[in-house]
Amino acid sequence: MIPLVLSPEVAAAQSDKRAIVALESTIITHGMPYPQNIEVAAQVEDDIRKTGATPATIAVLDGTLHVGLTSQQLSTLGQAKGVAKLSRADLAVCIAQGGTGATTVAATMIAAHYAGIQVFATGGIGGVHKGAEHSFDISADLSEFAQTPVTVVAAGAKAILDIPKTLEVLETSGVPVIAYGQDDIPAFWSRSSGIAAPLRMDSAADIAKSQLMRTALNLPGGQLIANPIPMEAEIAASTLDPIIAQAQAEADTQGVTGKAVTPFLLQRIFELTDGRSLTANIALVRNNARLAALIAQETINLTK
Secondary structure, eight states: OOOOOEEEHHHHHTTTOOOOEOSSSSSTSSSOOHHHHHHHHHHHHHHHHTTTTTTEEEEEEEEEEESOHHHHHHHHHHSSSSSSEOOTHHHHHHHHHTTOEOOOOOHHHHHHHTTTTTTTEEBOOOBBTTTTTHOBBBBBHHHHHHHHHHEEEEBBTTTTOOHHHHHHHHTTTTTEEEEEEEEEETTTTBBBOOOOOEEEEEHHHHHHHHHHHHOOOOOOOOEEEOOOOOOOGOOOOOHHHHHHHHHHHHHHTTTGGGGHHHHHHHHHHHHHHTTTHHHHHHHHHHHHHHHHHHHHHHHHHHHH
C-alpha cells in the first residue's frame, strides 16, 4: 500500500470532480532561495485558483507521498535542508526509507497519474544535455512522457539543453510536442528557439481533446505543451547564448556532472544575468500554471 495523502483542498476538488493541476516541488527546494521560493510557490498556486482550478503541489514528506501541500508544509519544505531530488529511479526508495524529497517532472507525472490528475504545470522540462554524445546525460523526463498519460505545460526544454536532440528523442518516443499559439518551439527564457514546432494548437479545449483522444486510442504516454514565456518577460536568445556557453564551460572545467549540472548552470546564469533569468523564470512558471488550469477545466468539461 502506497502511503498517499491528499491535502484537504485536493480531496475536496476530487470529490466534487473539479479541475486539478499538479505542480512539482523541486522549484521550491532546488530552484530558488528562501523565502522567495515559498512566495513564488504561493503565487503559482493562487494563479491556478484564480483561473478556476485547484493546485496540487507534490512532494514526499517523511516517507509519505503528498498530493497537495498545506501552507505550513510548503513553508517547512522551503526551509528544509538536504531534501532529495526525486525522479523515477529514486521516488520509491525515498518513500520506502521514510525520506523527504522534492519531485522533478518525471516523479511529478508519476504521482499525478497515480492520484488521478491529468494536467501538470512546470517551468521547463529536462532533456538531452549538450555533449550527451559523450556523457549520455539524458533526463528521465523524456522517457516519462512516453509512458505516463499526463499533459505537461512547460516553456519548452530548459535553454541550457540541446533542444534539437531533445525534440528528436521525444519524436522517437512518439510524444506529441505542441507549441501553444505559435509555430516555433519556445526556449524557456526566450519565446523562440528558431526551431519549427512539430505541432501547434491555439486553444485549451483542443489540447484537452488531444490527450483524451490518445487515451481513447490506447496510446501510452502524455503530451508536452510548449507555452512561450510572456513577451514582456523574455530574454532574447542572442543575449543568453554566450552566457549559457560560459556557464557550460565552467561546469565542464569544474567537473560538474549528473543531477548537479542543471542547478549549477541555472545558478551561474542567474549570476551572469544579474538576476534577470530568475525574474523570467517566475513569469513563465506562472504563465504555464494559468494555461494548465484552463486545460484542466476543459478536460473536466469534456469528461462530464
